[in-house]
Amino acid sequence: MHLKTLTLRGFKSFASATTLSFEPGITCVVxxxxxxxxNVVDALAWVMGEQGAKSLRGGKMEDVxxxxxxxxxxxxxxxxxxxxxxxxxxxxxEYSEVTISRTLFRNGGSEYAINGQGxxxxxxxxxxxxxxxxxxxxxxxxxxxxxxxxRATPEERRGFVEEAAGVLKHRKRKEKALRK
Ligand code: ATP
Ligand code: MG
Numbered sequence: 001m002h003l004k005t006l007t008l009r010g011f012k013s014f015a016s017a018t019t020l021s022f023e024p025g026i027t028c029v030v031x032x033x034x035x036x037x038x039n040v041v042d043a044l045a046w047v048m049g050e051q052g053a054k055s056l057r058g059g060k061m062e063d064v065x066x067x068x069x070x071x072x073x074x075x076x077x078x079x080x081x082x083x084x085x086x087x088x089x090x091x092x093x094e095y096s097e098v099t100i101s102r103t104l105f106r107n108g109g110s111e112y113a114i115n116g117q118g119x120x121x122x123x124x125x126x127x128x129x130x131x132x133x134x135x136x137x138x139x140x141x142x143x144x145x146x147x148x149x150x151r152a153t154p155e156e157r158r159g160f161v162e163e164a165a166g167v168l169k170h171r172k173r174k175e176k177a178l179r180k
């Protein structure tokens with residue numbers, strides 16, 4: 001499984017539709033300060049279901065919508081699509097290519113789709129969760145996060161490992177069962 005393309009339209013500083021293509025292997029995004037590198041990473045997290053405005057470096061979710069510049073008026077919606085190569089079947093869906101999309105309107109409405117078919121946010125989170133992608137996983141390591149791991153207590157560090165290994169959800173289930 002690898003990420004093929006990411007398309008941003010009205011997302012943060014990307015007012016015009018912009019598509020980034022990724023080849024298998026390592027991709028580096030370089031550019032001057034403030035040119036939108038971190039916004040690309042925010043778009044990835046967002047389309048995969050991120051719900052915390054703070055994780056997206058904003059105050060409220062609406063902040064992901066292009067807010068306008070001196071020469072360009074604000075837009076009414078932000079749209080991001082991510083196409084994933086699924087020829088190895090890592091995602092539990094019968095398509096060799098999967099496109100997930102998310103749209104947010106300034107009036108607060110949201111739309112989600114898998115391969116163009118409207119769906120719920122939960123469907124996207126479910127699709128990604130067992131593949132190691134998705135919101136709960138440490139797939140995206142933000143600035144300062146490495147520092148947090150290094151400073152963590154042994155218990156917290158164990159939590160990181162358990163989450164990465166996928167045992168955390170089973171442990172939570174076990175604790176819940178024992179409490180009954
Ligand atoms: P650095 O190298 O400093 O980390 P960067 O390339 O990661 O920079 P970003 O943080 O991705 O830069 O981009 C910041 C820019 O995005 C700022 O100029 C900010 O004004 C712009 N921006 C963020 N949100 C919006 C928005 N909703 N509408 C328009 N522009 C936005
Ligand atoms: Mg940055």
